[in-house]
Amino acid sequence: TRGLMNGKRGLIMGVANNRSIAWGIAKALADAGAELALTYQGDALKKRVEPLADQLGAFVAGHCDVTDGDSIDAVFKALEDKWGKIDFLVHAVAFSDKDELTGRYVDTTSDNFNRTMDISVYSLTAVTQRAEKLMDDGGSVLTLTYYGAEKVMPHYNVMGVAKAALEASVKYLAMDLGPKQIRVNAISAGPIKTLAASGIGDFRYILKWNEYNAPLRRSVSIEEVGDSALYLLSDMGRGVTGEIQHVDCGYNIVGMKAVDAPDI
Ligand code: NAD
Structure with missing residues (x-):
């Protein structure tokens, strides 16, 4: 992959620590020669993200809380000032109250439903709106989803409903931005032990x-x-948009428990 991303620049949102999926993506892109910008959410994460950015020679584009449109604008202004344009955007952001990532979906509150949808679904559209203005030469946008959008998974609850809406957003955004050669895709990742995942019952x-x-x-x-x-964000994926790509060791194709699976 060396050199695959030479000359390409982009923003990665969602690094919290070195276990974050966004960090795995950042490392692959940097290895392939991309120039990166990272954001962090709040001062607590700033201390974690800055040294990680240093490791990859990445630009720290500042604090961004996706519920605060001004903070999103400030990040894209910083990118415009620094680079003038970007080639890719990674959205690896989601949140729901952990008290509702356990028990029954039917008990979801209106407040947490709306907050989950705002942070985990609308934010993709909010950042893509800004990115479009910096992608005159086309570009590639990527978000992260989970199989709980397609099938009921224990405790995933409102986040499953949010991921279903996120996957539909990917398709609508792909159609809107396709004429500008901006591609929009999602990776449906298998479960990985991260900070966000530890909130799930x-x-x-x-x-x-x-x-x-x-x-x-x-x-x-x-x-x-x-x-x-890297495939979806580079020119290797140039014919792919609106796709929900499973990267889950194949779990999504399975119809029932494996005959050799031990009891848990
Ligand atoms: P993580 O905790 O490392 O990352 C989640 C990120 O979301 C953090 O960086 C956090 O700062 C950010 N975030 C939350 N609320 C925010 C807000 N209001 N404004 C800005 N940023 C905010 O966990 P992760 O598992 O790497 O999660 C990244 C993405 O991958 C999420 O969309 C998650 O749903 C998805 N995903 C995770 C798994 C898994 O098993 N870990 C599987 C499939 C999909």
């Missing part, structure tokens, strides 16, 4: 279940998601 059980039952009989790594992201 019985996450370890879900991870084990995947390891025992996915065709590859293991869980996916952030490096593997990063390499698939």
Whole structure:
């Protein structure tokens, strides 16, 4: 992949620490020669993101909370001032109250439903609107989704409903921006132990279940998601848009428990 992203520049949103999926993507892009900008959410994460940005020689484009449009504008202004244009955007952002990532979906509150949708769904459209203005030569936008959008997964609840809406957003954005040669895709990643995942009830059980039952009989790594992201964000993926690409060791094709799967 060396040199695949030479001359390409882009923004990665969603690095919280070195276990973040966004970090796996950042490493793959930097290895391939891309110039990166990272954002962080709040001062607590600033301290974690700055040293990671240093490792990759990435530009720290500042604080961004996607519920605050001014903070999104400030980041895109910083990118415009620094580079004038960008070639890609990675959106690896989601949030829901962990009290509702357990138990029953039917008990979801209106407040948390709206907040989950705002942060985990609308934010893709909000950042893509800004990115479009910096993608005169075309570009590639990528977000992260999960199988809980397609099938009911224990405790995923309102986040499953949000991911279904996110996947539909990918398709509508792909259609709107296609004429400008801006591609919009999602990776549907298998479960990975990250900060966000630790908020999901019985996450370890879900991870084990995947390891025992996915065709590859293991869980996916952030490096593997990063390499698939590289394909979609580089010219290798130039014919692909509106796609929901599963990077899950094949789990999504499975119809029932593997006969050799041990009890958990
Ligand atoms: P993570 O905790 O490392 O990353 C989540 C990021 O979202 C953090 O950087 C956090 O700062 C950011 N964020 C949350 N609220 C925000 C806000 N209001 N404004 C700006 N940023 C905000 O966890 P992750 O698992 O790497 O999550 C990245 C993406 O991958 C999410 O969309 C998640 O749903 C998705 N995903 C995760 C898994 C998994 O098993 N970990 C599987 C499939 C999809």
